[in-house]
Structures are given as C-alpha cells and as structure tokens.
Amino acid sequence: MENTHLRYHIALTLLNGIGPIKAKSLLGAYNSPEELFRESLNGIQKKTGIRRSVVQGLQREKALRKADEVIEHLQKNNIHVLLFDDQQYPHRLRNCPDAPLILYFKGNSTLNSKRMVSIVGTRTATSYGKRICSDLIASLHNSDVTIVSGLALGIDACAHKLALEHSIPTIGVLGHGLDRIYPQQHRSLAGKMISNGGLLTEFIPGTDPDRENFPKRNRIVAGLCDATIVIESKQRGGSLITAMLANDYNRDVFAYPGNIYTESSLGCNQLIADQKAHLVQQPEDFLRLMGWNQQAKPQPAQKKLFENLSKDQLSIVHALPPDKAMQIDVLAIQTSMPITKLNTALFHLEVKGLVRSLPGNMYVMI
Numbered sequence: 001m002e003n004t005h006l007r008y009h010i011a012l013t014l015l016n017g018i019g020p021i022k023a024k025s026l027l028g029a030y031n032s033p034e035e036l037f038r039e040s041l042n043g044i045q046k047k048t049g050i051r052r053s054v055v056q057g058l059q060r061e062k063a064l065r066k067a068d069e070v071i072e073h074l075q076k077n078n079i080h081v082l083l084f085d086d087q088q089y090p091h092r093l094r095n096c097p098d099a100p101l102i103l104y105f106k107g108n109s110t111l112n113s114k115r116m117v118s119i120v121g122t123r124t125a126t127s128y129g130k131r132i133c134s135d136l137i138a139s140l141h142n143s144d145v146t147i148v149s150g151l152a153l154g155i156d157a158c159a160h161k162l163a164l165e166h167s168i169p170t171i172g173v174l175g176h177g178l179d180r181i182y183p184q185q186h187r188s189l190a191g192k193m194i195s196n197g198g199l200l201t202e203f204i205p206g207t208d209p210d211r212e213n214f215p216k217r218n219r220i221v222a223g224l225c226d227a228t229i230v231i232e233s234k235q236r237g238g239s240l241i242t243a244m245l246a247n248d249y250n251r252d253v254f255a256y257p258g259n260i261y262t263e264s265s266l267g268c269n270q271l272i273a274d275q276k277a278h279l280v281q282q283p284e285d286f287l288r289l290m291g292w293n294q295q296a297k298p299q300p301a302q303k304k305l306f307e308n309l310s311k312d313q314l315s316i317v318h319a320l321p322p323d324k325a326m327q328i329d330v331l332a333i334q335t336s337m338p339i340t341k342l343n344t345a346l347f348h349l350e351v352k353g354l355v356r357s358l359p360g361n362m363y364v365m366i
Helices: 003-013 020-029 033-038 041-048 052-056 060-076 127-139 155-165 184-195 213-223 238-248 263-273 283-290 300-307 311-319 328-335 339-351
Strands: 080-083 102-107 115-121 145-149 170-173 197-201 227-231 252-255 355-358 362-365
Touching (some): 003 033, 003 060, 003 102, 020 041, 041 052, 115 127, 115 155, 115 213, 127 283, 145 155, 155 184, 170 213, 213 238, 238 252, 252 263, 252 283, 311 339, 328 362, 339 355
Parallel strands (some): 115 227, 145 170
Antiparallel strands (some): 080 102, 102 197, 355 362
C-alpha cells in the first residue's frame, strides 16, 4: 500500500474529536482523505455540516505527524493494515455502523473465515465455567470455525488456550496497541496465537490499555462474528457489553445458565431471562441452533457398535432419550428389565462408549 495513501487514512482516524461514524461522514464528502487535509476549515464545515468548534479543533498537522510515526512502526514490526474498503477487511464487521476505519493485525489467519464465534465471560472464571469452555471448544474442533475473544483473564484466556490445543484458529482483539500485551502474563499466549490466528486492534502503537478502550474493543469482538457465547458473567461487565452489542448488530447470542446463588452466573441468567440470549446447556444446542451440525454424519465405528448390541442393550438404547438423562428406576420400567439385569447391560454399554453414568443413578446417551 502506498505510504501517502495510508498516511492520510491513518491521520483521519487521529483527528481530534472524530470517531468512526464522523470519520466515515468526512470521507463521504471527499474523493479521498487527502482532500480533507488540504481543504480550508470553512470548506470542511460547509461540505460536512460538522460544528465549527469541532472543525477548528481537528489538529490536522498533529495528526499527520503522528501518522508518519505510526507508519514507521508498522513497517519495522511487520504489522498488517486493513482499511475499511480493503477486500481483506472483515466483512461482518464492515456491516456495523460504528466499525473502525482502520484495523491493525498481526497473525496468519483470515478475518473472513467461514464461521466465526466469540466466546466471552468473567475474568474470575470458576471450574464450572472452565469445564463448559473445554467441552464447547472440543465440540468445535471439526466445525471450520475461528474463535474470537478479548485476551482478558478468565474465560477469554481459557477460550484462546483451548482453541490452540485443538488447533483451532483464534483471534485476540486488543484494547491497546500491538506494541504491548495486556495483561502481561498473556505475552506467551499471544505469541502462540500469532502462529495460529492473530492479534487485532483499532488502536495505534503506543496506545495504553485505558479503561475506556475496552468497550470499543468489545464492539469489534461482537461485530467480527456470526455469534457470541457468554460463559459466566457477573451482573455487570465487559462480556455483557459484548452480548448487548451483538444483539444490536443482529447477531446470535447464547448464554450458559448457572447457579442462581453464584455471582459469576447472574449475568448469564439475566440475559436468558430477558430473552437477550439463547439458552445453551451443551455444545450440541449451539451447533444445532446455528445450523452448523447439518454436515455431521454417524461415525462408522458407532454404527458398528449398534449392530453388535444384545437385545437388552438395544432396549436400553431405544428407551434413553437422545439428549436427556434418565433415572435407573424409570429406565427399568421403560425396558421391563429387573435392576440387576439392567445394571449388567448398562455396564456393557458404558464399556462400548455409548452410555455415560451420572450422579443419582442417572444415565445418558453419549
């Protein structure tokens, strides 16, 4: 990309008092951003309708000097720049009214993969939340999906780490420049993500992880993806902001329910109660509601196992619901089998990997 062209685009995003929406309005008034920087202040006001006080405070020369510094850093550190009208710019995000004009990216993954899902949640994740995250990401292993999150402590980091373990591309969206990693303990994790996914931000190098940057970061997390899944959230927090933004962008939102007495579950429970998120209790719920499991085919080994079942074992398989656990006493009534005989058949089904026992003498099909 020609430096002059890039220089004016970056400078446009650095103008004082101009956010993404106003920047697009300015671009719409001119054939190129360079014209904006050569225009008189009176001319800008007439063409754009922006208040005179704002126009007078744009600080165009300062923005251009800063843009030169940014370009030098980008070139030295092999950081890729995506302009709003570039073909590589994430098309899902482009449809959001407040999408950034410029994104800075370091990594090897596309931002336009076939399926993209953000997984977010509390920074103080419990063992319950981590287990949900583990089961969910394991189920996405063969779904041709990219996992997006915010590289924060807790659920975010858990999602990124598990994605890497399952060789799933994962994108971390940052609330600061690409010249630093926050929190610092995720530096090693971030390095691994660059090799299978990447790091993305709208902030120029040198930008600190200031508090006000993270809601802006969250809108990118939501806008990049087809769906957002919330795993554990307090009543207030960044993951709820991400969920609300995803709703605003007409994206699907999912939440896992939790203990009503546990603070880290209150946000998810409220999203579900307010009908702002689909209830999801197991990964298959998410895949089914998204229509991402339609290509799934029965495994040949599984079919062979069913062919080799005894009459008693087949009775149990036919009696157990496909997605719900059943108590052994109820199962005995459904199959007309004595408990001793039923226990023997259930044991063999567990060995074959078709049935799993749960607390309370409950059994469920796998």
